[in-house]
Amino acid sequence: xxxxxxxxxxxxxxxxxxxxxxxxxxxxxxxxxxxxxxxxxxxxxxxxxxxxxxxxxxxxxxxxxxxxxxxxxxxxxxxxxxxxxxxxxxxxxxxxxxxxxxxxxxxxxxxxxxxxxxxxxxxxxxxxxxxxxxxxxxxxxxxxxxxxxxxxxxxxxxxxxxxxxxxxxxxxxxxxxxxxxxxxxxxxxxxxxxxxxxxxxxxxxxxxxxxxxxxxxxxxxxxxxxx
Numbered sequence: 001x002x003x004x005x006x007x008x009x010x011x012x013x014x015x016x017x018x019x020x021x022x023x024x025x026x027x028x029x030x031x032x033x034x035x036x037x038x039x040x041x042x043x044x045x046x047x048x049x050x051x052x053x054x055x056x057x058x059x060x061x062x063x064x065x066x067x068x069x070x071x072x073x074x075x076x077x078x079x080x081x082x083x084x085x086x087x088x089x090x091x092x093x094x095x096x097x098x099x100x101x102x103x104x105x106x107x108x109x110x111x112x113x114x115x116x117x118x119x120x121x122x123x124x125x126x127x128x129x130x131x132x133x134x135x136x137x138x139x140x141x142x143x144x145x146x147x148x149x150x151x152x153x154x155x156x157x158x159x160x161x162x163x164x165x166x167x168x169x170x171x172x173x174x175x176x177x178x179x180x181x182x183x184x185x186x187x188x189x190x191x192x193x194x195x196x197x198x199x200x201x202x203x204x205x206x207x208x209x210x211x212x213x214x215x216x217x218x219x220x221x222x223x224x225x226x227x
Contacts, residue, residue, distance in 0.1 A: 001077070001080050001081060001085050001086065001087065001088055001186055001187065001188065002086065002087040002088070002107075002181070002182075002184040002185065002186045003077065003080075003087075003088050003090070003103075003106050003107070003184065003185070003186075003187055003190065004087065004088070004089045004090070004106070004107045004108075004109065004181055004184050005089075005090045005092070005101050005102050005103060005106055005107070005108045005109065006018060006089060006090065006091045006092065006109045006110075006111065007091075007092040007094065007099060007101050007102070007108070007109070007110050007111070007127040007131070008092075008094050008110050008111035008112055008127065008135075009094055009097060009112065009113075009116060009120070009124065010094045010095060011094075011113075012094065012111045012112050012113045012116065012137060013111055013113055013135075013137035013138065013166075013168040014091055014092075014094060014111045015036075015044045015047065015091065016137070016168030016169070017109075017111050017135050017137065017166050017168055017174070017177070018034065018089060018091060019047060019048070019051065020166065020168065020171035020174040021166075021174045021177045021178050021181060022034075022048075022051065022053060022089070023051060023171070023174075024171075024174055024175055024178040025087065025178050025181065025182070026051070026052070026053075028182075030086040030087055031054075031083070031084060031085050031086045031087075032053055032054070032085065032086065032087045032088075032089065033053065033054040033055065033056070033079075033080050033083060033085040033087070033088050033089070034048050034053055034054070034055045034056075034088075034089045034090075034091060035055070035056045035057075035058065035073075035076040035079075035088065035089070035090050035091065036048070036055060036056070036057050036058070036091050037058045037060070037065060037068065037069050037072075037090065037091065037092050037093050038057070038058070038059055038060070038065070038093045039059065039060050039061070039065055039093050039095060040059065040061070041059065042057060042059070044091075045057045054083055054085065056076060056079060058072055058076075060093065064199075064200070064202040064207070065092070065093035065095055065096075065099075066092075066093075066096070066099050066100065066101065066199045066200060066202075067199060067202055069090075069092060069093075069101055070195070070199065073090060073103075073190065074189070074190055074191055076088065076090065077187070077189060077190050078189070081188055081189075087181070087184070092127070096200065097123055097124045097125055097127075098125040098126070098200045099125070099126070099127045099200075100125065100126040100127060100130075100195055100196065100197040100198065100199050100200070101127060101195075102126065102127065102130050102131060102195065102196045102197070103190060103193050103194070103195055103196065104193060104194050104195070104196055105185055105193065106184075106185065106187070106190065106193070107132055107133070107180070107181065107183075107184035107185065108130065108131045108132045108133070108196070109131060109132070109133045109134075109135060109177075110124075110127050110128045110131035110133070110134050110135070110161075111134075111135045111137060112124065112128065112134065112135070112136055112137070112154065113136070113137040113138040114136060114137070114138045114139050114141065114142045114146060114147060114150050115138050115141060115142065118146070118149050118150050118153055119153070120150075120153075121150070121153040121154045121156065121157040121158075122153060122156070122157055124157070125197075126196060126197035128154070128157055128158055129157055129158050130158070130196040130197055131158060131161050132160075132161060132162070132180075133161055133162050133163075133164060133177065133180055134154050134158060134161045134162070134163050134164070135163075135164050135165075135166050135177060136150065136151060136154065136163060136164070136165050136166070137165075137166055137167070137168050138168070139165050139167070140167055140169075147165075151163055151165075162180070164176050164177050164180075201221040202221075203220045203221050204218065204219065204220035204221050204222060205217055205218055205219045205220060206218075207220070
């Protein structure tokens with residue numbers, strides 16, 4: 001089973017990119033499943049079901065979505081194997097620019113959009129800098145000069161990645177991505193595989209429910225600003 005991780009900032013167009021690409025892949029009679037990770041709620045599973053895609057939803061609630069993802073991704077792979085999927089796509093929550101959902105040897109995609117600002121690629125951490133493919137969306141809304149500058153900034157942040165431009169409404173450009181996804185590595189399990197980068201630290205008093213402000217209430221991983 002081919003496994004692919006898709007990440008990106010909120011509202012960058014991750015779901016639209018997946019939907020348009022999967023529509024092309026389904027023409028080859030591939031059995032495809034999606035695991036949608038989010039925080040509080042999502043309706044994207046209805047969009048996947050509408051086009052006949054098997055889907056599971058994971059909501060992290062009051063837990064860090066990244067850590068929730070890591071605790072559940074192997075179970076999702078087992079589900080994909082059980083369902084005899086040809087391809088399993090993991091879509092991350094897209095909440096934190098420091099997110100690190102990519103796994104070594106597993107095809108990784110980061111989706112960013114032209115409307116987020118030309119400096120955005122420099123503000124995004126491992127999910128862009130360590131991706132195999134960077135998909136740029138909403139290029140139809142900005143000028144050619146803005147598209148070129150944005151793509152240049154992406155290359156500055158990740159010179160190794162391939163860049164694919166996709167229109168999430170029309171699907172233009174999705175064919176190029178579908179070719180790369182067909183070439184993804186296949187696995188029956190990702191147990192003992194490693195992330196490409198460590199997750200953000202998430203063990204402090206506020207992670208475990210503390211709501212009071214002050215040094216006396218702060219324990220665990222703490223990083224102070226220089227004043």
